[in-house]
Amino acid sequence: MQIIVKNIAKDYGKRLNAVHAIKDISLEVKKGEFLGIMGPSGAGKSTLLNMISTNERPDHGQVIIDDIDMTQLHDRELARYRRNKMGFIYQSFELLDSLNVKENIILPLALNHANKKLIESRVKHLNYLLNIEKLSKRNVDDLSLGQRQLVSAARALINNPEILFADEPTGSLDSKSATILLNYMQVINQRENATILMATHDAFTASYCSRVVFIKDGTIFSEIVNSGEREDFFEQIINMQRTIGGGSYFNVSENN
């Protein structure tokens, strides 16, 4: 297992006002797996993803990645690990508005002091792949939401991460751009054997995953595994969404 999540919990607020965002969740992710995290709004998807991606520290429990307990790492080691092994696509893009598009994309490589040649070749490759060559010199403020998301994705993928975390990566994209991005994520998952964890509430997006975990009220409600047929898997996801939202239970796969 590449990622082992052991009994993690997270509360927001204090004492009487405390909100239990995540309640004792355990989870395992194999290397090269494409895991989807689904659930209604406020279920705790993003919180769970943030804790696994070490963006937030859990109140309890452990997050073990490649046999390293991330909750015990010092800030500097954690930053180094995140920079070398992880890529992030955020719902809110998290682009630096003082930098232009190209500078935003190459920042992770620059942080690693990569050589200029490698930086230029990687950025050229991603520009071509995500069709964002023309945006290269533009300011972030001048981009549409969809373009921002593609830039955010390019930044996440530029250093060939071993683990990619994506929080609603297609939320701001039109269907064409969403399909391009998802196909690319699937390619790096299959060819590069990269592990992907993706939080989404969109069934179509989730149908690209090999497994989907459903969260409700801070706990794992159920999970379904992709048997290989995307259309069937899509149906199963839709049914599970209905169930979580109060619909019928009978359409849920027996695997679950």
Added chain:
Amino acid sequence: MYLKIIRRSLAKMHDSYLIYILSCSFAIGIFSILISLTNNKIMKHDVSMWRTSLMPIVFSLSLVFAVSAFIYMAYVGGFFIKQQRHEFLTFQKLGMSKITITIIGFLQTLVIQFLAWVLGIIEALIFQKFFGMLLLYLMHVRINFTAYLRVNSLITLLQIAGYAIVAFSLINAVRTYRIVRNNKPKQRKVNFWLRIPAGTLGIVLFVSALAVNISMFASFEDYGFNGYTDRIVIQIIYILFGFFFGTYLIYFGFLPVLLTILQKIKRLSYSGLNMFSFKYLKGRLKRNTSVLWFVTELSAMALMLLTVCYFGYQLIYDNYHSEYPFALTANSDTVDDVRDTIKNSKTKVKKEYHSKIKTTLVSTLDPSGHIYVQRPASFMSYSEYMRLPDKIRASNPYINPKQFMRIGFGNDETFGFSDHKVEWNVKGAKKITTRKNGSSFPYGGGMFAGSLMIVPDKYYKNLPTKVTDTFYGWYFKHGDKLSKEQVKQLDKHRYAYIVNVEAKSSLEDSTLTIKKYNQARMGENDYIQSGFVRQESAKRHLNQIVGFFIFMITIFSIALLIALGSVLTLRILLRDDHEWRQLRTLKKIGVSNREIRSIVLSENALTFVIPIVFAIMQAYALILLADNGARPLRNEFIMIVVSYVILYGIIGIITYLISWRSVKRRIN
């Protein structure tokens, strides 16, 4: 609801508000103390100089202080309103009326100002006694200081507080209203291509001002300083103009262009966080250009003023020691009375000495160097001079038995003409030419009708004159213990006689006669010979003046340092929402705390180091102008700069620590 919004705003920016409140309360406290000192009964009653000359100075300085503090409080108070721009606009979007938001801005300032004034007045009440005691201690006045604040003064102070609180709140209310009225911020985007010529012009102005400065300094060294010619005035105006505007243009154009060039060099910018930090720092620099410039110029001014003040202090002190290297002196007419007075007091005499002198007429060039003037001058033989206590001779240069040395009044020597060539035509004797110049008069300058010349014994013996005298001097262990009554008695012997000069076209025909002192019949050519000179009263006045100025300069310097430091600190602490977001984003994409801390450190360094470097350069260049080689100001300047940089550096370090603390709290 209003209270909740105000409370949230206070809590959100509590670090910055705390710095502002403390700085304001310090200013208010000092102002209140200065005002209360002017009316203090003890000072008025027991310190004579306070009534006559120091009180009006304190009053004027407290007004200057009040105006400066008002500008500071109004200007810096605006930072907080600007900081809440997004919040106010959000309130407006949510349906809050412009007036309501303006009232929130007004009330927030009211609370902050109220706290600052309450703290300031409390500080004044608590520390008034301490400051008064400190002032008296520095002035060497050994009386007990009683803190005193009249009801009327307190009421006036409270009235000022009330008006100021309302005024500052209104100013910020107007600022708030302008934010919600305009809705969109004025985009003052300056084209990058405008910054290049502006920066180049800035460098040209600054460097040329420096060059003019150095050439002027060199010409002073070569030819001396002979008054203010038109050319010098124009050069000085150019230097001031070049430094003043050159610095602004460097901040406005050169530094952003430099950072842009660094950012374009891929080898540099593609390494680590440079790509972000160059742009981030450039953004911060552009936003704070005026503040940095303001701080630079004020720091330069402060450094120059401190150096000049310190120099003035040293000058007064040196002059004092030259003029009064003794405790009490008398001449042959008054010696018996003075000696009796000393015996009748409890004064312990440590040393008594005397010297014979001759007085005759000399003709010398006046300061313009064109006209010969005839005056009386005194002569002392080398042997007599060498018999004087070492302490008296300590400030004068060394001479051998064959050399002449002129001991002159003043500032000639202090201002760097100690190797000035002196030529004296002496009546009935050989012309004297010497480059030895001293400033320490044995028996004090007041005892000599003109300058004094120390001459070889043979020259002294052959000097033909009828006017001779013997001077007497005493040293005491702890100053003299003369009572007021005894001093009053001695005052009768203040003037011994008059030396009258009857000048003719030829020095040899001119005459010198001794007349009895009569104030009513004093003429233009009459020179008074003092009967005695007492050090104690001059010493008391000197101590009072020096102590007073040390007190005032210290207070003003600390206030200036706090004001400048807090402006820079607040500019660093108050970041825009998007600046905070950027730092948080860095953290999210895998930048460590240590690397983010390095950005905060660079920002601090940029904000604190650049102004002080430019300020030191400007101040040093201008100090050089006042420097005349013989009494260089460089040592004073270095000492002042080192102390200023240390204090300024401490503020910089504290700012860095506070800044990093708040960044860390927000990004983690």
